[in-house]
Amino acid sequence: MLLSLPAPIAPxxxxxxxxxxxxxxxxxxxxxxxxxxxxxxxxxxxxxxLFVGVILGPSLLAWAAPGLHxxxxxxxxxxxxxxDAVGQIGVLLLVGLTGxxxxxxxxxxxxxAAAGVGFGGLIIPLGLGIGAGFVLPKALIPEGTDLTVFAxxxxxxxxxxxxxxxxxxxIDMNLLHRNVGQLTLAAxxxxxxxxxxxxxxxxxxxxxAVTAGTVLLSLAYLVAIVVFxxxxxxxxxxxxxxxxxxxxxxxxxxxxxxxxxxLASAGTxxxxxxxxxxxxxxxxxxxxxxxxDPARLAPLRTVVLSVFAPLFFATAGxxxxxxxxxxxxxxLTGLAVLALAIIGKxxxxxxxxxxxxxxxxxxxxxxxxxNARGVIGIMVATVGLRLGILGVEIYTIVILIAIVTPLMAxxxxxxxxxxxxxxxxxxxxxxxxxxxxxxxxxxxxxQIL
Numbered sequence: 001m002l003l004s005l006p007a008p009i010a011p012x013x014x015x016x017x018x019x020x021x022x023x024x025x026x027x028x029x030x031x032x033x034x035x036x037x038x039x040x041x042x043x044x045x046x047x048x049x050l051f052v053g054v055i056l057g058p059s060l061l062a063w064a065a066p067g068l069h070x071x072x073x074x075x076x077x078x079x080x081x082x083x084d085a086v087g088q089i090g091v092l093l094l095v096g097l098t099g100x101x102x103x104x105x106x107x108x109x110x111x112x113a114a115a116g117v118g119f120g121g122l123i124i125p126l127g128l129g130i131g132a133g134f135v136l137p138k139a140l141i142p143e144g145t146d147l148t149v150f151a152x153x154x155x156x157x158x159x160x161x162x163x164x165x166x167x168x169x170x171i172d173m174n175l176l177h178r179n180v181g182q183l184t185l186a187a188x189x190x191x192x193x194x195x196x197x198x199x200x201x202x203x204x205x206x207x208x209a210v211t212a213g214t215v216l217l218s219l220a221y222l223v224a225i226v227v228f229x230x231x232x233x234x235x236x237x238x239x240x241x242x243x244x245x246x247x248x249x250x251x252x253x254x255x256x257x258x259x260x261x262x263l264a265s266a267g268t269x270x271x272x273x274x275x276x277x278x279x280x281x282x283x284x285x286x287x288x289x290x291x292x293d294p295a296r297l298a299p300l301r302t303v304v305l306s307v308f309a310p311l312f313f314a315t316a317g318x319x320x321x322x323x324x325x326x327x328x329x330x331x332l333t334g335l336a337v338l339a340l341a342i343i344g345k346x347x348x349x350x351x352x353x354x355x356x357x358x359x360x361x362x363x364x365x366x367x368x369x370x371n372a373r374g375v376i377g378i379m380v381a382t383v384g385l386r387l388g389i390l391g392v393e394i395y396t397i398v399i400l401i402a403i404v405t406p407l408m409a410x411x412x413x414x415x416x417x418x419x420x421x422x423x424x425x426x427x428x429x430x431x432x433x434x435x436x437x438x439x440x441x442x443x444x445x446x447q448i449l
Contacts, residue, residue: 012082020082022072024311027052027083031310039172043410046168049310050406053317063323073318080318087315089262090308091164092279096261097301098167098185099283100292101176103429107186113356114183118190120352121370122159125344126198129155132340140333142391152202153389157373157380157398158341160195161188163276165372165406168309173413177430180362180420184369187349189280191370193222197273199380202389221271229281234289237282241292250296257286257297316378317403324396334397341401342408345371361419368412377402 012020031049038048054060062069073079107114133151141150166188167176175181197218237260244256261279268278286292325331346367353363381398384390390398422430 016079016082019072019074019079023079023083024086026072027056027314028307028311030056031314032306035310042414043407045172045310046165046313047407047410049313050165050317050403052314053319054322054403055317056314057318058321059317059323083311083315083318086308087312088275090304090312092261092265092275093258093300093304094164094167094309094312095276096257096279096283096286097297097304098163098171098176099280100287100297102185102284102287103182104284104288107182110179110183111186113353113358114186115190116352116356117183117349117358117366117370118187118194118352120348120350120355121161121187121345121367122191122194122348124348124351125341126155126159128340128344129158132158132337136333136337136394137329140330140391140393142388145389146205149202149205150389152198152205153384154337154394154398156195156198156202157377157384157401158337158344159191159198160373160377160380161191161345161370162372162377162402162406163188163192163280164309164312166369168313169369169372169406169409169413171305173410175413175417178417178420178426179423180365180369180417183362184366187352187366188370189277192274193277195380197222199383218272221273225268225271225273225278225281229285233281233285237285238289238291241286245292245296250299253292253296254300257292257300260286319378319382319399321392321396322400322403324393325400327393330393330396333393334400337397338401338404341373342371342405345405361416365413365416365420368409368416372406372409373402377405 030052034048034052035045036048038045038051056069056073058069061072130151133154134147136154141147163185166184170176170181170184176185201218240256240260241253244252247253261282264278264282265275266278268281269275325334349367349370350360350363353366354360358366377398381390381395381402384398385392385395
């Protein structure tokens with residue numbers, strides 16, 4: 001008896017492909033244009049890239065020209081998923097590249113400072129967010145939502161930082177080699193790991209009762225990932241990149257690095273942790289254990305920073321709907337929560353920095369960098385909306401925080417960094433990181449093309 005084979009899955013429909021190509025092309029073009037305009041006004045390109053999504057999304061285009069918006073961005077989940085998939089690959093590669101450029105020697109020497117800054121930036125905004133959740137107008141809380149779950153969720157939304165936005169801002173402002181930049185990323189990763197762990201717990205509370213075993217299991221996974229990275233992960237990455245480096249061209253090394261980053265992201269995601277965490281850890285392993293010549297990865301850096309990252313940040317703004325802020329009660333509540341988010345993060349980070357014996361300008365710069373919620377804030381808000389924890393009004397307020405905090409970071413960073421002299425260690429690190437922008441010789445295939 002012959003077994004019946006499943007029918008082959010049809011490829012993407014022609015119209016869906018056309019819409020995707022138009023969306024991706026338009027978003028990328030406008031992201032480059034507005035990113036360039038942002039740099040002209042002394043802001044990082046990421047600010048202009050995020051603004052593109054606001055222009056083309058529900059906040060402006062859907063309100064001004066609903067017919068055009070409906071044709072260009074049809075309300076079809078599968079269509080949005082195409083952009084999401086490309087954007088997710090882009091942000092994972094961006095975070096991976098950032099991990100490769102981490103100076104782990106400096107981080108180890110100043111781990112106490114990074115931990116102090118990170119935990120300071122967690123505890124105060126988390127507490128303020130939970131307190132605000134209990135006193136916000138009940139009309140803004142969805143009916144049937146447990147008040148404790150809502151308050152905890154708002155606390156998580158206020159305490160997270162956005163490693164992708166922070167990384168892009170530091171790269172745009174040429175601050176990644178500075179000690180403050182390295183400490184910002186290290187502390188931001190502490191914030192993100194704790195934030196995503198809390199998000200997992202609170203999300204589970206919205207669906208079912210969470211036991212101590214569930215929390216301990218997540219912590220065990222976290223420890224297991226770190227142990228795996230320090231033991232088996234290092235020789236595994238070193239071996240893969242050693243084999244890839246034997247090829248004549250650089251394209252094999254680039255492909256191997258991308259594969260490692262994506263597989264590491266899949267691993268942490270499968271364990272219920274954030275995929276970005278896996279990409280960041282893998283990037284650190286590639287940069288420390290892989291011993292890859294940075295010039296070999298210059299093509300990857302160019303493509304990620306000029307194509308994938310701008311497309312991701314532009315796509316992130318498509319779900320923002322700022323028209324809800326027209327209501328006075330929503331606007332006033334939004335401004336109050338925004339003030340709590342900014343002040344709480346600044347106060348916590350600054351206190352942690354000063355207790356870690358950093359000077360006031362370093363504390364100010366760290367507070368500005370870690371205040372950026374950006375895309376992570378948008379992701380948290382989206383999870384809350386999907387689970388019914390947040391209504392449209394509070395969702396919009398969290399989105400407002402995600403937009404405003406990256407905008408305020410660059411001028412404060414610039415102001416503080418002018419008052420910090422560059423050290424000899426930072427100069428050496430800057431020289432090393434310039435190699436990441438150096439174009440290597442073209443491969444034989446590229447010469448033929």
